[in-house]
Amino acid sequence: MQTSTVQIQQDPARYRVLTGDRPTGPLHLGHYFGTLQNRVCLQQLGVELFLVIADYQVLTDRDTADRPAERAEDLVLDYLAAGVDPERATIFTHSAVPALNQLLLPFLSLVSVAELQRNPTVKDEIAHSQQNSVSGLMFTYPVHQAADILFCKANLVPVGQDQLPHLETTRTIARRFNDRYATTVFPTPEALLSDAPLLLGTDGGKMSKSRGNAIALGADTDQTAQMIRGAKTDTERRISYDPEQRPEVSSLLLLGALCEGLQPQDVAEEIGDGGSATLKRRVTEAVNEYLRPIRARRAELAADRAHLRAVLRAGNERANAVADVTLAEVREVMGMR
Template identity: 75%
Template sequence: MIASLDTTPSDDLGVPAAQRRSAELERQIRERPGRFRALTGDRPTGRLHLGHYFGTLHNRVRLQNLGVDMMVLVADYQVLTDRDVADRLAERVEDLVLDYLAIGIDPRRATIFTHSAIPALNQLLLPFLSLVSVAELSRNPTVKDEITHSRQSAVSGLMFTYPVHQAADILFCKAGLVPVGQDQLPHLEVARTVARRFNKRYGAASEPVFPEPEALLSAAPLLLGTDGAKMSKSRGNAITLAATADETARLIRGAKTDAERHITYDPADRPEVSSLVLLAALCLGRDPHEVAEEIGGRGAAVLKSVVTDAVNGYFAPIRARRAELTRDRTHIRRVLRDGNERAAAVADATLGEVRAAMNGVYY
């Protein structure tokens, strides 16, 4: 069992409070990383892209390498939240695992698993739904946004309740840390609420069943897609991790900029140009202002050339590793099988605790 955190988490998960707490958590992680378990993951709806890498994937590898116990979820059931069918699911699950392994997630140190293979995790959804009200789910701002942009003609029950499903994802393994962006804080508050209410209703005061998970906010940069909108799998504006060097060059050449020739880093007034500058800076490990200053009056064509060289140089070893892994698909299945077995054992133990706490052990 992962030890509880040093301090009692605040109920206030507003952004300033979460930022302060994240700084303290980072200090604790550096001092004793083995005390922490983190839950993170993705829906297998398409190949991961550079926005995912610099936004979350890079941080997962960092935490793993520090010694945090990482649980990495392939959320295959949640593909259905905004789709009528889970199209090409087997292929996309394998692609997701390929991306994970290529960037450096190590299945010997991290547990990679799928929703559909962990029955006990999904069974937790039933008691957890009894702990939240319809009004609370209706008010969740992330759910409202997802519903607004849903591809479905009608909102499914899975879409409406998936914050509680995410609570089950987090709590089944008693994760104390959840690396998230600011927009995911409302979902994490649902998990904290579920944990708190379950402990109050069913747990012993001296030994609660669930820890209240905490947000680990990163200073994740926002990278725009080639059309100037947020980089997204569904918009067709992303540069994927699996893209070839030539594909990357073509996509960057077509990226939106502006009419001003002199290159500056000004995210507020020049978002498209600044996103390209930032991408180059992230790949080069440099300050974006310095990168922009070096390009100066040489214009967008030179900027795009610098970005292309930086991206292709940075991701060359990752892409080579991915190509090597692609040749042995049986390895991917072994990774999932082993991860599913480990996650299922954790989920079975937690479900046993839940049933015992609810006086549900009678056969």
């Protein structure tokens, strides 16, 4: 079920990756080091990349989507600034590919209510949704993700450990469809487990767009300095890397180390008794220097919103062509043509 980086390097053309984001706000450093950087690396290896801007899925845990078209453009902006090549990657919006969503009906027939209820990721998302009731969209979220993955016949999906149950639902649907109709329309996608470092937000909690504790890729140098200056640390003067006992200090060390290409233990050793103020100054300088070229590209791209829309139009056209072919295959094997 899991694929290693070594396997990908040996035969990158064998893989098609589907991944993406919900357009709920600007991407931040957690996204960059957690996923964006890896996407660019996969593309550079020669892996075919599909990036879904999951605008419909914003509705899983909220009543309305806030400025979805504008936020979709902003995601394209962050993707391109981070190094995604739109000539080699298909960037598309969920809502613009109707054939993709038509896969939901046959897919829903392949999973039981009990299986959806047992999905630990869905249970956790429902528990944290802070809603009085759960929508059908939230409940069937893993099946929607299965449609996202299988419409383009992706066979590799980058995920964190907590997302493996979602991917297992996709694998189950692919196998059951193929078995039911004695066909091989869908591959059984494998997981590419993320070894991305866990960066905490500046308040010491989970880094999140909505919590105001993350440094956005589009933040300027002053905003970055202000965010890091206000980051939570502790009272111990000696700086050390100890994620268990000193999570906030360790997260700042890790961020600085990622930007400098060092180990966090080495950064801690160099700061020594300099205290939190010295740590924050160093991390601020490291982040601003690392993001300098990304911010320059982002500013250039942001000046031409028409180009962003053109990238999205081209990606939507490509995704629609792929989805139409897949849906035609599905209808054929189901005897519905």
